[in-house]
């Protein structure tokens with residue numbers, strides 16, 4: 054199981070009081086004190102979170118996971134306010150299920166015509182090859198930022214948790230989220246980011262190891278180029294963050310099975326957040342080319358790339374990444390890179406090819422199962 058977060062059965066190296074975990078008579082890992090207090094605060098049965106995954110999941114996945122006793126998430130970066138209202142409405146009707154609403158808190162990039170022109174020039178040979186006219190390019194919003202509309206949704210829906218990627222929103226918006234009664238979480242990819250989040254009063258920090266699929270939550274090393282040199286694997290990042298802050302920490306990245314979940318808890322995590330392993334579930338909206346790639350040999354080879362959106366994210370290496378180089382100055386700022394690629398992606402996917410698609414995946418796809426999400430939750434929680 055190359056690349057997964059699974060340090061094996063060993064005593065908890067984290068010596069914080071009250072967090073010790075043992076193996077009980079049935080060979081099951083007892084829940085740690087940290088995990089117990091985490092689940093109690095949220096009314097969850099399991100210290101397990103289905104990662105929000107923009108573009109590949111919606112209410113079907115979130116409802117199935119929350120219905121199974123873990124926490125289901127909805128990706129606000131890819132769901133308009135009304136879609137979020139409808140989804141949470143369904144989950145509330147469906148037995149009052151808890152929910153995590155997740156948002157990207159990026160600032161919409163200012164237009165940069167020169168960079169956009171360079172990007173389109175780099176893609177031009179592919180448009181010619183596929184017989185697609187560049188006039189098909191539309192300027193869409195790409196990914197939605199957390200803004201007035203989104204905070205109004207939070208105030209109306211009062212979710213149990215609001216989690217952010219790429220830092221935190223401006224203080225007035227953040228205070229409105231807190232007043233709506235939601236726990237506030239955000240991702241840290243370095244110890245410095247975790248310290249920053251703790252100083253800004255988050256209720257939990259998601260330690261996102263470099264194995265994780267999808268966008269890196271990196272926010273302190275932004276700029277024209279992202280500095281990714283300090284990105285650690287989950288197994289190293291988690292204890293470093295636990296050492297540095299006194300806030301509950303959720304482990305994410307390369308956790309694909311029950312051993313990985315148990316190992317994260319033993320190390321002191323309050324919960325585990327799992328993304329990639331859910332991508333083949335029938336409730337996921339993962340495209341056909343993405344599903345095929347996840348089940349192919351190609352999935353062994355993932356890399357961080359900024360080509361698809363303008364921010365670094367981990368995906369299965371495909372033709373575009375190979376030919377332009379996965380991290381390239383030519384891709385415009387987040388999230389505008391999406392626009393010029395969209396017609397290429399659509400044409401290629403129609404022909405059954407993922408050459409121009411973001412095939413987001415973590416380093417370890419061995420946990421991906423085409424089974425209902427509730428069953429996968431039970432498997433991930435098998436030792437708890």
Ligand SMILES: Cc1cc2nc3c(=O)[nH]c(=O)nc-3n(C[C@H](O)[C@H](O)[C@H](O)COP(=O)(O)O)c2cc1C
Nearest residue numbers: 104105106107218265266267306307328329413415
């Ligand atoms: C397809 C995909 C989409 C993702 N989209 C989001 C997102 O919208 N918001 C977010 O906070 N994290 C997103 N992530 C990252 C996850 O929150 C999490 O860090 C990651 O899935 C954990 O690593 P794993 O994929 O190895 O389980 C995404 C991950 C994947 C695989």
